[in-house]
Amino acid sequence: MATDCEAWLNANPVEAQDLSDSFVSGEEDNGGSLVANKNINNEINGNWLSSSSNNIHEARLKAKAKRRLRKNSSRDSGRGDSLSDNGDVVRGTTAVPTSPKSKLLDRKSRLGKGRGLPKKGGAGGKGVWGRSGEVYEPEQVDVKDPNYDEAQENCVYETVVPPLEERDFEKTVTPIVQEYFEHGDTNEVAELLAELNLGPMRSEVPSLAVSLALEAKASHRELTSRLLADLCGPVLSHSDMESSFDKLLRELPDLVLDTPGAPQLVGQFIARAVSDQILSKSYIEGYKGRVDCEYTRAALDRAAVLLKMSLGGLRIENQWGAGGGQRPIMQLIKEMNLLLKEYILSGDSKEAERCLRDLEVPHFHHEFVYEAIVMVLESKGEKTFKMVLQLLKSLCVSSIITVDQMRRGYERVYMDIAEINIDVPRAYFILEQFVDKSFSMGIIDVKIRDLCPCRGRKRFVSEGDGGVVKLESY
Numbered sequence: 001m002a003t004d005c006e007a008w009l010n011a012n013p014v015e016a017q018d019l020s021d022s023f024v025s026g027e028e029d030n031g032g033s034l035v036a037n038k039n040i041n042n043e044i045n046g047n048w049l050s051s052s053s054n055n056i057h058e059a060r061l062k063a064k065a066k067r068r069l070r071k072n073s074s075r076d077s078g079r080g081d082s083l084s085d086n087g088d089v090v091r092g093t094t095a096v097p098t099s100p101k102s103k104l105l106d107r108k109s110r111l112g113k114g115r116g117l118p119k120k121g122g123a124g125g126k127g128v129w130g131r132s133g134e135v136y137e138p139e140q141v142d143v144k145d146p147n148y149d150e151a152q153e154n155c156v157y158e159t160v161v162p163p164l165e166e167r168d169f170e171k172t173v174t175p176i177v178q179e180y181f182e183h184g185d186t187n188e189v190a191e192l193l194a195e196l197n198l199g200p201m202r203s204e205v206p207s208l209a210v211s212l213a214l215e216a217k218a219s220h221r222e223l224t225s226r227l228l229a230d231l232c233g234p235v236l237s238h239s240d241m242e243s244s245f246d247k248l249l250r251e252l253p254d255l256v257l258d259t260p261g262a263p264q265l266v267g268q269f270i271a272r273a274v275s276d277q278i279l280s281k282s283y284i285e286g287y288k289g290r291v292d293c294e295y296t297r298a299a300l301d302r303a304a305v306l307l308k309m310s311l312g313g314l315r316i317e318n319q320w321g322a323g324g325g326q327r328p329i330m331q332l333i334k335e336m337n338l339l340l341k342e343y344i345l346s347g348d349s350k351e352a353e354r355c356l357r358d359l360e361v362p363h364f365h366h367e368f369v370y371e372a373i374v375m376v377l378e379s380k381g382e383k384t385f386k387m388v389l390q391l392l393k394s395l396c397v398s399s400i401i402t403v404d405q406m407r408r409g410y411e412r413v414y415m416d417i418a419e420i421n422i423d424v425p426r427a428y429f430i431l432e433q434f435v436d437k438s439f440s441m442g443i444i445d446v447k448i449r450d451l452c453p454c455r456g457r458k459r460f461v462s463e464g465d466g467g468v469v470k471l472e473s474y
Contacts, residue, residue, distance in 0.1 A: 163199035170208065172196065177209050177227075181220045186230040193235050202236060206244035207251075210269055214259045219360055222320035225269065229276040241278050245270060249287075252295035263295045267302025268320070274307060332361060336368050340375055344387060349394045357400060365401045369409025376434055377413075377420055377427050385430075389437055396443050410435070410448050417453055428455040 142148065164172060173193075180189050193205065206228055213224035232241055248255075248266055255262040273279040284300055284307075291297045336359075343352040356368060372388050379385065395401045413420075413431065421427040432452060439449040 161195070161197040163197045164201055166201060169198075169201045169204060173205060173208055174212065177212050180227060181216065181223060184223055186227050189227060190231060190235050193231070203240040203243040204247075205231070205236060206241055207247045210244075210248055210266070211251075211255065213269075214255060214262055214265055217360060218320050218358065221265070221269075225272045225276070225320065228273060228278055232276075232278045238278070238280070241273065242280075242283065245273065245279065245283075249293075249296045249299060252299060253293065256295055263298035264302050267299040268306065270299065270303040271306035271310075272320075274303070275310065327361075329364075332359065332364060333367060333371070335359065336371050339368075340372055340388075343391060344375075344384060347387065349391055352391060353395060353398060353400055356395070362402070362405070365405040366408035366412065369401065369406055370412045373409065373413045373431075373434065374420065377424050377430050385434065389434070389441060389443075392438070392443050393441050406444065407448055410438075410444060411451065414451055414453055421455070428453070 141153065173196075176189055176192050180186070198205070209224050209227060213221045228241070232238065248269075252263055252266065255266075259265070270279065270284070274281060274283065284304055287296075287300055291300065336356075339352060339355050342355075343349070356365070369392065372392065376385050376388050392401075392406075396403075396406060417427055417431060424430075432454065435444070435449055435452045438444045439446070
């Protein structure tokens with residue numbers, strides 16, 4: 001360490017001179033510089049020092065130089081001046097940082113072995129299986145391994161779904177059926193049921209679907225019949241279908257509490273199932289003489305009657321009808337016209353409301369309004385005029401026809417009035433009266449009334465008529 005201090009002092013003579021000057025008091029004279037230099041080592045602050053004092057002074061200087069060297073080396077490690085192996089100062093060289101933090105990020109071996117390459121080929125670290133993109137080959141089983149088991153060599157591993165329990169069946173299958181009522185895709189239902197391990201609960205699917213359809217609309221019952229026909233074979237067997245309908249017949253007394261018409265509806269499902277070849281033709285005959293419940297007897301009688309009527313030309317496939325969104329537009333228009341004609345003959349507005357609701361086309365009610373107004377324009381008496389106004393008023397009050405659908409129906413008549421006027425010359429005049437009456441009864445608002453078109457008026461006096469006023473002929 002003493003040699004290092006001497007080397008540092010030799011490399012920095014000015015600083016060392018400054019350190020020595022800090023012990024000298026007074027100013028040096030240029031003329032007596034030789035005397036002062038000779039006596040500077042023997043006199044400090046006017047006191048003469050002995051040889052032992054000189055040694056103490058040198059030790060203090062070396063200790064102070066050592067402290068400065070430590071301070072500079074710790075603050076300027078890796079840059080500035082550095083010491084060589086011989087103790088000489090090397091200026092301008094950059095030393096490798098010796099901070100302990102750099103060792104934490106070093107992936108090279110510290111044992112001095114190997115070629116200095118990173119560990120594990122650069123894929124080392126905690127929880128690392130290897131470098132990215134590396135593909136491992138199947139590992140060969142070591143027979144000499146103490147954990148080796150000969151029975152595991154030919155094992156085949158596959159996913160096993162536990163069987164669905166009875167308490168979870170209804171909770172799992174009911175959302176699938178209700179979602180099917182919205183999209184109507186039987187393939188999706190078959191795939192979802194195939195993913196479930198139904199086990200002994202397989203025969204419960206048809207009975208659950210039919211019980212849900214009993215409380216739904218006619219279009220949902222039609223979808224249920226199609227679902228049973230498509231599930232029979234790929235997912236369910238004929239024996240599952242028969243056991244499911246047997247359960248429905250046994251549960252009819254409970255189903256009647258929620259759905260009074262359950263016996264007739266279940267009978268229609270049975271007739272449709274026989275027509276779709278889901279159930280055998282001898283299914284109904286197997287119950288003869290063995291039925292004690294009146295509801296079960298009513299359901300079987302209903303199914304037998306429908307099957308006999310099918311022999312005379314009745315198509316059981318259309319007994320439920322199709323949903324509003326699945327029917328052709330021309331068929332819907334035809335049914336609406338028949339509904340209006342039946343109402344004009346009977347005058348029963350409640351029946352007309354029920355029939356319109358059963359069509360299940362709330363998005364197409366503007367067509368009903370359009371056909372009703374056109375029927376008024378083409379009629380010749382006041383009866384149709386008043387009855388249609390009353391019907392539209394009742395439908396508006398009961399909110400069966402919304403304000404938006406009513407507005408669209410009137411606007412469609414306004415757009416086609418020019419073509420209607422070709423066949424009905426008084427169409428403009430009748431439409432104005434009908435719109436005014438509709439506004440006074442609260443069927444339409446002011447905006448729809450103001451949009452009513454008016455035909456251009458003819459001149460009341462012609463030049464060659466002698467000033468005679470023409471009467472309005474429409």
